[in-house]
Amino acid sequence: MQFREYTWSKAEKKIARKAFDRAYEREMTHIRKEISERVRTLNEPTDVWALHEYLSEKRESIDAKYDYRYSQLLFVFARLLRDGYLEERDLVGLSQDKLQAIAVLLDIDGEP
Amino acid sequence: MQFREYTWSKAEKKIARKAFDRAYEREMTHIRKEISERVRTLNEPTDVWALHEYLSEKRESIDAKYDYRYSQLLFVFARLLRDGYLEERDLVGLSQDKLQAIAVLLDIDGEP
Numbered sequence: 001m002q003f004r005e006y007t008w009s010k011a012e013k014k015i016a017r018k019a020f021d022r023a024y025e026r027e028m029t030h031i032r033k034e035i036s037e038r039v040r041t042l043n044e045p046t047d048v049w050a051l052h053e054y055l056s057e058k059r060e061s062i063d064a065k066y067d068y069r070y071s072q073l074l075f076v077f078a079r080l081l082r083d084g085y086l087e088e089r090d091l092v093g094l095s096q097d098k099l100q101a102i103a104v105l106l107d108i109d110g111e112p
Numbered sequence: 113m114q115f116r117e118y119t120w121s122k123a124e125k126k127i128a129r130k131a132f133d134r135a136y137e138r139e140m141t142h143i144r145k146e147i148s149e150r151v152r153t154l155n156e157p158t159d160v161w162a163l164h165e166y167l168s169e170k171r172e173s174i175d176a177k178y179d180y181r182y183s184q185l186l187f188v189f190a191r192l193l194r195d196g197y198l199e200e201r202d203l204v205g206l207s208q209d210k211l212q213a214i215a216v217l218l219d220i221d222g223e224p
Contacts, residue, residue: 028157045140052167
């Protein structure tokens with residue numbers, strides 16, 4: 001999908017950075033909770049390696065997802081909204097055309 | 113280092129298997145304890161990735177170390193004795209020449 005280039009005002013960049021960092025913090029908190037849950041039932045060697053697999057997947061997906069380039073940011077925000085790590089109110093203050101673009105991406109992503 | 117081939121009696125194979133499994137169980141218990149310790153202080157995203165690194169290293173070292181081929185077993189046992197996951201009494205019943213070979217390997221490994 002081709003996207004036109006958006007310009008980001010200083011105020012928007014501030015909002016974007018804050019939303020991005022907040023989502024990252026929320027997702028890492030979720031992962032920490034998941035680890036704690038798994039550690040409670042860490043009885044077998046296979047549980048240890050399952051935890052390792054889980055962390056490998058999370059590391060890969062987080063490295064890929066949290067891409068703070070302005071060219072990628074609308075895709076990133078759509079994904080984070082879908083995954084529940086961002087709420088619409090976190091993005092209040094971005095221009096209407098950006099919010100609409102995110103909504104379009106969210107719809108596309110949400111299609112079965 | 114070249115090693116001559118050893119023959120393993122049925123009784124020795126049983127002792128070897130038991131010692132091997134016991135060491136594996138001890139090391140996995142040690143790893144589970146280490147994970148629990150780390151999870152207690154899992155406050156920052158970097159702690160999560162440090163735990164992942166730890167598990168990656170352990171997975172690699174365990175896969176490499178626990179090699180149950182009779183051609184490798186004396187090396188494996190020497191390593192496990194050195195690492196503290198086996199005790200000499202776990203190997204009682206192996207032939208004297210095998211125990212001596214393990215002692216030689218342990219001395220070589222222990223050299224600075």
